[in-house]
Amino acid sequence: MDAALFGVDVVPDIEVRGTTWALGSHRPFGRSQAILLKATRRSPALCGALRTFAPDVLIAHFLQCAWRIAHVTKNAGVPLVAMCHGSDLLTLRGSKRRQSRSTRQLAANWMRFVEDVRLFLPVSEFLGTRLLESGVPPSRVAVHYLGVPIPSGDDLGSAAECSAVLFVGRLVESKGCDLLLQAVGDIARGRRVDVTVVGDGPQRSALLKQAAGLPPGARVRFPGSLSQRAVFALMRQHRMLCVPSVDVASGASEGLGLVACEAAAHGRPVIAFDTGGLRETLIHGTTGLLVQRRDRRNLAEALEAILSDDAMAEAMGHAARQLAVEKFDLSRQGRRLFEKLLANGLICSESDREMHPE
Numbered sequence: 001m002d003a004a005l006f007g008v009d010v011v012p013d014i015e016v017r018g019t020t021w022a023l024g025s026h027r028p029f030g031r032s033q034a035i036l037l038k039a040t041r042r043s044p045a046l047c048g049a050l051r052t053f054a055p056d057v058l059i060a061h062f063l064q065c066a067w068r069i070a071h072v073t074k075n076a077g078v079p080l081v082a083m084c085h086g087s088d089l090l091t092l093r094g095s096k097r098r099q100s101r102s103t104r105q106l107a108a109n110w111m112r113f114v115e116d117v118r119l120f121l122p123v124s125e126f127l128g129t130r131l132l133e134s135g136v137p138p139s140r141v142a143v144h145y146l147g148v149p150i151p152s153g154d155d156l157g158s159a160a161e162c163s164a165v166l167f168v169g170r171l172v173e174s175k176g177c178d179l180l181l182q183a184v185g186d187i188a189r190g191r192r193v194d195v196t197v198v199g200d201g202p203q204r205s206a207l208l209k210q211a212a213g214l215p216p217g218a219r220v221r222f223p224g225s226l227s228q229r230a231v232f233a234l235m236r237q238h239r240m241l242c243v244p245s246v247d248v249a250s251g252a253s254e255g256l257g258l259v260a261c262e263a264a265a266h267g268r269p270v271i272a273f274d275t276g277g278l279r280e281t282l283i284h285g286t287t288g289l290l291v292q293r294r295d296r297r298n299l300a301e302a303l304e305a306i307l308s309d310d311a312m313a314e315a316m317g318h319a320a321r322q323l324a325v326e327k328f329d330l331s332r333q334g335r336r337l338f339e340k341l342l343a344n345g346l347i348c349s350e351s352d353r354e355m356h357p358e
Contacts, residue, residue, distance in 0.1 A: 007023070033045055059083060062084075099250075114134075122141065147332065169259065172201045172202060181210050240313070243272040260278060265324035
C-alpha cells in the first residue's frame with residue numbers, strides 16, 4: 001500500500017522516509033499559502049495535491065491539525081481520521097486564557113468537527129473515554145496505542161546492573177520534575193542517588209536551583225535536550241525511568257506517556273504517577289510501580305524500593321520488555337492500525353483491490 005506525508009511546514013532536523021509534500025516548501029509563494037491555510041482552513045494547492053495522490057484516507061495527528069485540514073479533505077473527497085494524543089483534547093476543557101488560537105477555534109466548533117471526522121484514534125483508553133464524554137459516538141472511536149521501536153536485547157544489559165534514575169521530558173509544570181527532585185531529596189539523606197534529567201523548558205533554571213539545594217547524596221545532572229538515539233543509550237545506562245507527570249490548570253496531561261513505553265522496550269522498570277494514560281504503560285508491581293499523583297512520600301518509597309532491590313529491578317525490567325513487545329511494538333502497531341482502518345471501511349484489502357480494480 002502506498003503512503004505519503006502531506007503537511008504545511010517542513011520541520012528541521014526530522015528525516016521522513018517516502019513521499020512528502022509540504023505546502024510551505026513545494027509551492028510558489030508557499031509560505032504565504034501556509035499562513036492562509038492556518039487562518040482560513042482553505043488551500044486549493046493542498047486540496048489539488050490530495051486529489052492527485054487520491055488516498056483512501058487521510059490520518060491527521062493531533063486534533064487541532066485535523067480541524068485545520070478538515071475543510072480541505074472534505075473538498076478533496078478524502079475521509080478524515082483524527083489521531084488524538086492527549087493535550088490536544090484535554091486542553092479544550094482547560095483554562096481559556098492559556099489556550100492557543102487553534103484550540104479556541106476547535107472548542108467553539110467541536111460538534112461540527114466531530115461530524116467531519118470518520119474515525120478518532122485516541123492513543124489510550126483514557127483518551128477514548130474523554131472523547132466519548134465529549135460527544136463522539138462510540139462507533140467512531142478506536143483506541144490505538146502508539147508504537148515504539150523494540151531494540152535487540154543483546155546490548156541492553158540488566159536494570160540490576162545500573163543504579164541511576166532517568167527523567168525525560170519537557171521541563172514544564174505538567175511533567176512534574178520538581179516532584180521527582182523532592183522525592184530524591186527525601187531518600188538522598190541516607191544514600192547516594194544519581195539522577196539524569198533530559199530535556200529543556202521554562203522550569204530549567206528553577207530545577208537547577210532546586211537540585212543544588214538537595215542533600216549531598218543527590219547527584220543530579222542536566223544534559224539538556226538530546227536526540228532519540230542518545231536518550232535510548234541513556235536508558236540502557238539507568239536502572240529505571242520516572243514519569244512524575246501531573247494534571248495542571250491548562251488541562252494538559254499525559255495522553256499515554258510514550259517515553260514510558262520506550263523505557264519498557266529497553267527492559268527498564270517505570271515509576272509513574274497515576275495521571276492520564278500512564279497506568280496503561282505499566283503493570284503495577286510487575287513492570288513498574290504506579291504512585292498516587294503528587295504523592296511525594298510514596299514516590300520516594302517507590303524509588304527506594306527499586307533502587308535497593310536488584311532482584312526486583314531485574315524482574316521488572318524483564319517483564320516491562322515483554323509488555324512492550326506485546327503491546328507497543330512499532331511493527332505490530334502498524335499492522336493493527338491497518339486492521340482498524342480496514343474494519344471501519346476506510347481502506348480496502350489487497351484482495352479487494354484485485355477483485356474490484358478501478
